Amino acid sequence: MKVIVAPDSFKGSLSGKEVCEAVTIGIHAYDSDIEVQSIPIADGGEGTAEAFTTILGGQLISERVEDPLGRPVDASFGWVEETKTAIVETAAASGLPLLQQGELNPYKASTYGTGQLITAALDHGAEQIILGLGGSATVDAGSGCFQALGVKFLDQEGGEMKMNGGALRHVSKIDTSQIDRRAQNVQWLIASDVTNPLLGKQGAISVFGPQKGVQEEDIPAFETGMEHYADLLETATGATYQSKDGSGAAGGFGFTLYALLKHVRVESGFTLMARLGELESRMRDADLVITGEGKIDEQTLYGKGPIGIARLAKEIGVPCVGFAGKMQGDLTRLKDEGLLSVLPIVEEPVTLEEAMQSSSMLLQHASKRCMEVYHLNR
Structure with a gap:
């Protein structure tokens, strides 16, 4: 199995590269034989x-x-x-x-x-x-x-x-x-x-x-x-x-x-990053794409990196899910754009500061759970 991990940063907490590292640890905690390719993304801002x-x-x-x-x-x-x-x-x-x-x-x-x-x-x-x-x-x-x-x-x-x-x-x-x-x-x-x-x-x-x-x-x-x-x-x-x-x-x-x-x-x-990083060709033989950022809401539709990844995944027929520290608003349209599910990483009620301090561990746990659910539905 091949998984592409292509997240934006969790601003104020983890860089895109650090998010990739945490998600990879979680995936390998489920199955160390899964091939993971990390592609941290950004849209011109931080990271x-x-x-x-x-x-x-x-x-x-x-x-x-x-x-x-x-x-x-x-x-x-x-x-x-x-x-x-x-x-x-x-x-x-x-x-x-x-x-x-x-x-x-x-x-x-x-x-x-x-x-x-x-x-x-x-x-x-x-x-x-x-x-x-x-x-x-x-x-x-x-x-x-x-x-x-x-x-x-x-x-x-x-x-x-x-x-x-x-x-x-x-x-x-x-x-x-x-x-x-x-x-x-x-x-x-x-x-x-x-x-x-x-x-x-x-x-x-x-x-x-x-x-x-x-x-x-x-x-x-x-x-x-x-x-x-x-x-x-x-x-x-x-x-x-x-x-x-x-x-x-x-x-x-x-x-x-x-x-x-x-x-x-x-x-x-995002278009520049997708072109220079040859994202489409790297995603074509993947079984699953994981993206995400600190907050996913209706604004994610307007040019944010994760929705760019989701649209590309949809175009080539690869399922895509996203991790978020916070979800807000009606996210129904995200599914239509290729982001099949948005998964919150927080496991229990905590303050924003506590969540940000624990974001790496929370992403590891969320990634492991994601793979368990993915294989239950195969």
């Missing part, structure tokens, strides 16, 4: 670097960079020597998981650390960079990242500013003449499922700002700052990207990527 690095046979390289608030943090990017490919996720250096409750600060949060990771990847000789845009804690439009790459953001007196969400409205001039030319020459693959424009009711601030700490009463001020910045950058580059699909991704990061880089291609995070 993207590890997941892509695993499927591409690379290694993680750690660097000391700045977190969203400018504090030192160790963050990793993936490296595949054979193809000179680097995998950078915005969440690793500039993501929400790096901030404690109460630390969200859209005025001060910056993507500068992501720019430091990209610089490190370029120093390694990257010829292609896969950049995951999910999970950022920032609304600085990626300006901090490009400051780390050499772009100058000047105030009215001509002094260089430190870029963050609050600085956008105060920029007077953008000087792109000293941008790291290596960034212009590499091939960029942007892993993102966000199609929102930069501005407006469906834009970066209105839709995603609140999850990054923007208060409702402050939305107009941040929107004005974003519009001011966008107009300046378009003046500096002669390009217009404010309405382009995906320009609102990661707090406007997508817009600056489009405006300042030459060789940019955007692809759905």
Whole structure:
């Protein structure tokens, strides 16, 4: 028997790779002869670097960079020597998981650390960079990242500013003449499922700002700052990207990527992973596919990794089940999409903190039970 284990991360608890390890232990506790292939997945957010690095046979390289608030943090990017490919996720250096409750600060949060990771990847000789845009804690439009790459953001007196969400409205001039030319020459693959424009009711601030700490009463001020910045950058580059699909991704990061880089291609995070990891061919001779993530609800239908796995499994005729730390809402439609059953891993009433601390063991137990039920129905 062959089982494909292809989960997303259980955010705040286990990475996709760690979920695979726990599920494999549980399956082998039932029958050590079962062949298990682990394929951790991600959609551009937290865990993207590890997941892509695993499927591409690379290694993680750690660097000391700045977190969203400018504090030192160790963050990793993936490296595949054979193809000179680097995998950078915005969440690793500039993501929400790096901030404690109460630390969200859209005025001060910056993507500068992501720019430091990209610089490190370029120093390694990257010829292609896969950049995951999910999970950022920032609304600085990626300006901090490009400051780390050499772009100058000047105030009215001509002094260089430190870029963050609050600085956008105060920029007077953008000087792109000293941008790291290596960034212009590499091939960029942007892993993102966000199609929102930069501005407006469906834009970066209105839709995603609140999850990054923007208060409702402050939305107009941040929107004005974003519009001011966008107009300046378009003046500096002669390009217009404010309405382009995906320009609102990661707090406007997508817009600056489009405006300042030459060789940019955007692809759905899951679609990109499925293509590079050859998921369809690897799943074709499987007897069962197991996926999952920390929370499965109706939103799972909208581009989340597990539903992508389920749809692919349905297409090739392989049964697929999902594990979840939490289930919520009407999940009937998930079955129609190929996720035949969602199995909660929690065994008894516990607090969220207790469940997260025990998630590896809970997944092991759930996997063993899953295999017992699977064989009862054969």
